[in-house]
Amino acid sequence: MKEILKLDGVCKEYGIKGFKNKVLRDVSLTVNEGEFISIMGPSGAGKSTLLNLVSTLDKPTKGTILLDGVDITKVKNKELSKIRRDNIGFIFQDYNLLDNMKLMDNIALPLALGRKKTKDIEDKVKQMAELFGLSDHLxxxxxxxxxxxQQRGSAARALITKPKVIFADEPTGALDTRSSSDLLECMTRANKEENATIIMVTHDAISASYSDKVYMLTDGEIKCHIEKxxxxxxxYSRILDLLASMGGAR
Structure with a gap:
């Protein structure tokens, strides 16, 4: 199985000498192609920091992060932008769709910016719309x-370039129960049918139960993980038991 993401001894500190705050401590993690994993933990555990590091938005104080075999901790900013564009998809809690563009154009945007052929863009938009149940809303x-x-549209846009990995930051945080379920089922289908690799940060046990593995991050360290x-x-029941044993994840 191909390794898509590998963290080895990753640490992150903020502040100046003598007043440093250690947010992440010696984090090691391997994610293989086609996996759907969730990262959970209490507020302040370092989940957002970890997501920023693996998605190239920040760099660790120490350690290595390999994304599809490339050590992104040593890549210059210009090359990082290219890696971000070609290899990474983002799903945020806020939908981030452009209000002055139709849904079909929002979904197509990454391909349009990449100067892909119009016919190829149209075909891919239709494919993503069908996958995410949006064919009647384009x-x-x-x-x-x-x-x-809107959130399913955001997810479709994130997947349309077929990136190496999708990072989802609390993607159901602004959704009701039904909408959350619809989104997560679509993400699961993308994972299974498109072999999409998904790393999701969430505090919600129901959302996490859609993934294949759950890693618990506490005090800047991955304490344990469980598999579906x-x-x-x-x-879901096992995730609740794990959260209870760790003192909750909020």
């Missing part, structure tokens, strides 16, 4: 869509 503007539809069996319901 000609609508974001303000005409529900929050769940055959049942999502059983996995």
């Amino acid at each position: 000609k609508k503007y974001p303000y005409e869509l529900s929050g769940g539809q 069996g055959n049942s999502r319901k059983e996995f």
